[in-house]
Each structure stands twice: as structure tokens, then as C-alpha cells.
Amino acid sequence: MSQSDHAHDPHGHDHHDDAPHSTFKGYMTGFVLSVILTAIPFWLVMAGVIQDSGMTALVILGFAAVQIVVHMIYFLHMNFHSEGGWNMLALIFTAVIVFIALAGSLWVMYHLNVNMMPGLMKEYL
Numbered sequence: 001m002s003q004s005d006h007a008h009d010p011h012g013h014d015h016h017d018d019a020p021h022s023t024f025k026g027y028m029t030g031f032v033l034s035v036i037l038t039a040i041p042f043w044l045v046m047a048g049v050i051q052d053s054g055m056t057a058l059v060i061l062g063f064a065a066v067q068i069v070v071h072m073i074y075f076l077h078m079n080f081h082s083e084g085g086w087n088m089l090a091l092i093f094t095a096v097i098v099f100i101a102l103a104g105s106l107w108v109m110y111h112l113n114v115n116m117m118p119g120l121m122k123e124y125l
Contacts, residue, residue, distance in 0.1 A: 022077060026074055030071070030073070030075055034067060040063060041059070041064075044056060044060070045060070072091065
């Protein structure tokens, strides 16, 4: 057999060695981090550790962002090296679109509230 015959699986399956592989330890690390990153915000809210609700929301959003990164690394196996960096490019594009959608929605809801209910805003100020 020539060198090119050994390059392909006889069953027609291509095996890429550059694809990320995970181990049981990797999955357990991701699971434990996910549980911790869920339990801490739950405790913060249930125990009333932070009195300011705005600050509590920011802390929870911070934990959520870290948990998203943990899920992407440990469960989705995304990194800058897999598939020539296209995974990260797709992730960045998705993050930009989600940010635009969320920011735009909040902006529209705020301005609708201010412009459609001007009398109610005076009571809250």
C-alpha cells in the first residue's frame, strides 16, 4: 500500500487529529465549574447578600458571562485553534448580533415607556 492509501480510513471516515478531544476529567471540570457558577448567584439572591438590586443584577450577569465561557470551552470545545479559527469568528459574530438585539430592544422599550407614558415617569423621579 502506498502512503496515500493509509491517509484515508477504508470505511470512508476522515479522522482529524487537530479536532479538540475531551476527557472525563475535562467534562467533570466543566460540570463542577458550572455548578459553582450557578450556586453562587443563587446564594447571593436567596441570602440577600447585596442589598442594591442593580448591583446584584450586574454580579449575576458577570457570573452568567463566565459560565457561558466555561460551557463553550469545556462542553462545546471551542478555541482559537479548532477549524482554523472559524469557531471563534462565528462566536464573535453571534455575540455582536446578540448585543445589538438586546441593546436595541432595551433602547426601544425605554423610549416607548418614556414617550408613551410621560405622566407615569414623573411619579418615579
